[in-house]
Amino acid sequence: MNIRTLDDLLAEEVTGRRVLVRADLNVPLDKQTGQITDDGRIRAVLPTLGALVQAGAKVVVCSHLGRPKGSPDPAFSLRPVAGRLGELLGAPVHFAEDTVGDSARSTVAGLADGQVALLENLRFNPGETSKDEAQRGAFADQLAALADAYVDDAFGAVHRRHASVYDVPARLPHVAGRLVLREVEVLGTLTGEPDRPYVVVLGGSKVSDKLAVIEALLPKVDRLLVGGGMCFTFLKAQGHEVGSSLLEEEMVETCRSLLERAGGKIMLPVDVVAADAFAPDAPHDTVRADGIPSKRVGLDIGPETVAGFAAALRGARTIFWNGPMGVFEMAAFAHGTRGVAEAIANADAFTVVGGGDSAAAVRALGLDEQAFSHISTGGGASLEYLEGKTLPGIAALEN
Ligand code: 3PG
Numbered sequence: 001m002n003i004r005t006l007d008d009l010l011a012e013e014v015t016g017r018r019v020l021v022r023a024d025l026n027v028p029l030d031k032q033t034g035q036i037t038d039d040g041r042i043r044a045v046l047p048t049l050g051a052l053v054q055a056g057a058k059v060v061v062c063s064h065l066g067r068p069k070g071s072p073d074p075a076f077s078l079r080p081v082a083g084r085l086g087e088l089l090g091a092p093v094h095f096a097e098d099t100v101g102d103s104a105r106s107t108v109a110g111l112a113d114g115q116v117a118l119l120e121n122l123r124f125n126p127g128e129t130s131k132d133e134a135q136r137g138a139f140a141d142q143l144a145a146l147a148d149a150y151v152d153d154a155f156g157a158v159h160r161r162h163a164s165v166y167d168v169p170a171r172l173p174h175v176a177g178r179l180v181l182r183e184v185e186v187l188g189t190l191t192g193e194p195d196r197p198y199v200v201v202l203g204g205s206k207v208s209d210k211l212a213v214i215e216a217l218l219p220k221v222d223r224l225l226v227g228g229g230m231c232f233t234f235l236k237a238q239g240h241e242v243g244s245s246l247l248e249e250e251m252v253e254t255c256r257s258l259l260e261r262a263g264g265k266i267m268l269p270v271d272v273v274a275a276d277a278f279a280p281d282a283p284h285d286t287v288r289a290d291g292i293p294s295k296r297v298g299l300d301i302g303p304e305t306v307a308g309f310a311a312a313l314r315g316a317r318t319i320f321w322n323g324p325m326g327v328f329e330m331a332a333f334a335h336g337t338r339g340v341a342e343a344i345a346n347a348d349a350f351t352v353v354g355g356g357d358s359a360a361a362v363r364a365l366g367l368d369e370q371a372f373s374h375i376s377t378g379g380g381a382s383l384e385y386l387e388g389k390t391l392p393g394i395a396a397l398e399n
């Protein structure tokens with residue numbers, strides 16, 4: 001891989017230069033209070049920002065948050081993130097009310113050496129996500145005009161062909177930040193020659209989202225453990241009743257063929273926690289995976305499954321985990337995710353947690369982040385990396 005790095009940029013003089021850092025500060029917000037519920041992605045970009053501040057650069061940070069529809073929407077403002085970022089950096093972060101307009105230009109112009117500004121949500125501008133090259137390019141021109149150099153540290157967004165990820169690096173001297181480098185290094189280990197046994201744990205709600213990664217991983221892994229909402233489509237493919245559990249009817253045939261081709265590598269739950277309803281206080285029991293009552297909904301894997309998965313993980317030398325095992329946001333259905341996460345943390349292996357919900361689960365359940373070798377900040381991005389896809393944000397840095 002032929003990518004210039006932050007260290008290369010720092011080796012040149014950056015004092016007083018405006019450096020645009022694309023970060024992924026797409027953090028979860030509490031719907032009621034608007035408070036940040038998990039600041040993991042903000043903390044993950046601190047090494048890069050800290051190094052630039054130290055070197056006396058004028059640091060201009062940009063990010064998306066959520067999926068606003070190309071125009072300003074207060075529910076998706078990055079303002080709360082500017083506050084939290086300032087606390088973590090130990091210095092105020094100047095917040096621009098727009099992304100490339102008057103506020104952005106004057107905020108950047110007002111930065112002293114070593115100061116940090118955060119621009120408003122990139123996706124308030126239709127050009128950011130546009131499929132039209134010219135529209136994206138015009139927005140990229142405006143962004144690039146705010147800076148003298150570009151650092152990509154938004155690993156969670158490198159799979160998006162968006163202006164700030166793909167088109168800006170074509171317009172400015174560009175390097176990979178510390179987070180992007182670390183992520184690529186770790187995931188590269190998994191696609192290369194990982195130590196064996198190599199065990200992958202997949203969960204989350206939809207098989208359709210994971211199909212490509214399952215196809216890509218099956219020949220490489222020794223074991224593939226499947227839990228979460230997606231396990232019910234596999235159970236159905238084995239001919240079992242799944243009640244009113246999550247089911248992707250149109251994927252049943254695909255799951256059947258995967259099970260056939262997997263030659264025993266895929267491990268499915270043998271018991272599940274089935275509830276009367278999708279609710280935190282719903283009455284529930286552990287039932288056999290081949291005997292889910294027709295009116296009940298499976299919301300977690302059962303204790304026997306956790307024990308079986310833990311046994312498979314105990315002997316592993318390399319582990320990748322993506323997707324919760326159940327509805328961990330509800331305490332009654334968090335045991336499966338907790339049990340599997342603890343088994344991964346305790347394994348004598350190189351352990352990688354893949355982004356999004358699983359990373360949030362580690363922190364929400366109060367597990368020790370240090371017990372894992374790496375917690376990725378990218379959900380979709382890490383899966384696409386493992387699928388072997390070309391990631392637009394990485395490709396743009398290579399040019
Ligand atoms: C994520 O949370 O998956 C990343 O921030 C990318 O966001 P997106 O899926 O809305 O592009």
Ligand code: MG
Pocket residue numbers: 379380
């Ligand atoms: Mg996503």
